[in-house]
Amino acid sequence: MLSGSSIAGSAQGEACLLNYNHMSFGGGPLEVGTEQEAEKLASQNDKDSANEADVLSAPPKLVYNNYVLRLSRELLVAVASGWDKHVVIIDKIIPQAWKDEPVARILELCILHIAMAEMASKGTPHKVVINEAVDLAKRFCDGGAPRVINGCLRTFVKDHVDVAGTSQEAKSKS
Known part of the structure; x- marks a missing residue:
C-alpha cells in the first residue's frame, strides 16, 4: 500500500x-x-x-492563493444572499422535466445559481459566465443540460440584466 x-x-x-x-x-x-x-x-x-x-x-496539485480563496468566498456569499430570489427566477425558466425531478438536477441547478450570482454580484460579463456554465454542464451533466442551461441563463440575462451588463439587482442596491 x-x-x-x-x-x-x-x-x-x-x-x-x-x-x-x-x-x-x-x-x-x-x-x-x-x-x-x-x-x-x-x-x-x-x-x-x-x-x-x-x-x-495525496497533496493537491492546485495551490490555493489568496485571490482564488477570496473569489470563492465572494461567490459563495453571493449565491447564499441571492438564493431565494434566484430560486423564484429559476423556477420560472427551467423546463417542467427539471421541476419534476429536482434531485436529479442538483448539479445543473447549482450551476445556474452560481452563474446567476456571479452575474448579479460580481458584474462578470454575461457572455463569459454563460460560456463557463455551459462548459461545466458539458463536462459534468447529461447531454441536454448544456443547451438548457444556456437558454435559462440567456433568459435570465434578457429579463434581469441590462444592456451594460449590470444586474438590475445590483442597480437597485446603489
Missing part, C-alpha cells in the same frame, strides 16, 4: 491515480454464486478502498 507522502512522485503513485475511478458510486448489492467469488470481490474491494485512500490523501 502506498502512503500519502509516497504517492506524489512515484510510478506506483501515477498508476494508482490512473486506476482511481472517481465516478464509481457503488450501486446495488452484488450477488455471488460461490465463496470464491465472494472472496475475490472482497479482495478487489479492499484494493479499491486502499487505492481510494491513497488518492484522497
